[in-house]
Amino acid sequence: MKISFILVYSSIKNMILMDPKSWSSKDKYYDKTILEFTKKILKQIDSLDINKEIILLDNSGDFPKEFSLPSLKVVPSIGAWNDKEIEDNKYLFSNIKDRIGLYDRGIGIKGSNQAEITALGFEHGLAVATGDYFILQHNDTLYLDEYYKTEKLIKDAVSTLEENNYEYITIDKKPLKDATFKGMNYFADCYWFLCRKDFYTKHNIWVDWCRGDNNHLATITCNDKNLKYLHLPGFYETFEHSKDYYKEQYPDLVGNVHFFNNIPFMTHMKGGTGLKRYDITDRGR
Numbered sequence: 001m002k003i004s005f006i007l008v009y010s011s012i013k014n015m016i017l018m019d020p021k022s023w024s025s026k027d028k029y030y031d032k033t034i035l036e037f038t039k040k041i042l043k044q045i046d047s048l049d050i051n052k053e054i055i056l057l058d059n060s061g062d063f064p065k066e067f068s069l070p071s072l073k074v075v076p077s078i079g080a081w082n083d084k085e086i087e088d089n090k091y092l093f094s095n096i097k098d099r100i101g102l103y104d105r106g107i108g109i110k111g112s113n114q115a116e117i118t119a120l121g122f123e124h125g126l127a128v129a130t131g132d133y134f135i136l137q138h139n140d141t142l143y144l145d146e147y148y149k150t151e152k153l154i155k156d157a158v159s160t161l162e163e164n165n166y167e168y169i170t171i172d173k174k175p176l177k178d179a180t181f182k183g184m185n186y187f188a189d190c191y192w193f194l195c196r197k198d199f200y201t202k203h204n205i206w207v208d209w210c211r212g213d214n215n216h217l218a219t220i221t222c223n224d225k226n227l228k229y230l231h232l233p234g235f236y237e238t239f240e241h242s243k244d245y246y247k248e249q250y251p252d253l254v255g256n257v258h259f260f261n262n263i264p265f266m267t268h269m270k271g272g273t274g275l276k277r278y279d280i281t282d283r284g285r
Helices: 013-018 030-046 083-088 114-128 150-163 216-224
Strands: 003-009 052-058 072-076 133-137 141-143 168-171 192-196 230-232 256-260 263-268
Touching: 003 030, 003 114, 013 114, 030 052, 030 141, 052 114, 072 114, 114 133, 133 150, 150 168, 150 192, 150 256, 168 216, 230 256
Parallel strands: 003 052, 003 133, 052 072, 168 230
Antiparallel strands: 133 192, 141 263, 168 192, 256 263
């Protein structure tokens, strides 16, 4: 059994290009923290005694070339490509039926947004991954190995997926943002998303971005087909849980903590496109 861990990295370089009203060079100090978190989770995954590969999609072209790990492959992705590379690699996204602003508007990265290029980065990762199972994961997550040994967690999660015939297992729930899907209450994202290698191809879907957030098609498709899936607590974005949910028993933990088998296994710092909403400079363990 081989696990492909797929993560997308980006400094704020593209955010400055795509949203210059909100981002400027004065915000560059965020880059250090983003990079530190990315290196930390990559080292965590690389240390796992399992059959694995780590694919890091470099979406800004500035991930340090001198940083290397035995199981890590850094792949320049769409946010880092020049106009010719964007056009030459268009075939990687031929399965996507949504309009891709980066292509349709004809002005390259300036015509895109962070949700879109992040989703396309994950799509690129799916195309090159070689594992039996894929874990799509944000680069501001950390495994809580001192509470739940991560090798055991991965084994237990895959066993749960297979024994219950789930299509996917993921953390958290993204609330409804698009009124088109009023019959649904929550959706997957790519915070930490486990599936079989054929999940996306079997259902002819992709990591989407225009239904409220990333990867909502996963939940929509399973719901439409009456297929089983599992969302792991805590549920902070739907306000089913507050941080008090775990603070009494685990007062030393920070971030959005998620549980498997009632054991904390991951913390998510929530420093993505909403970076400015969080003081991330002092976070981590």
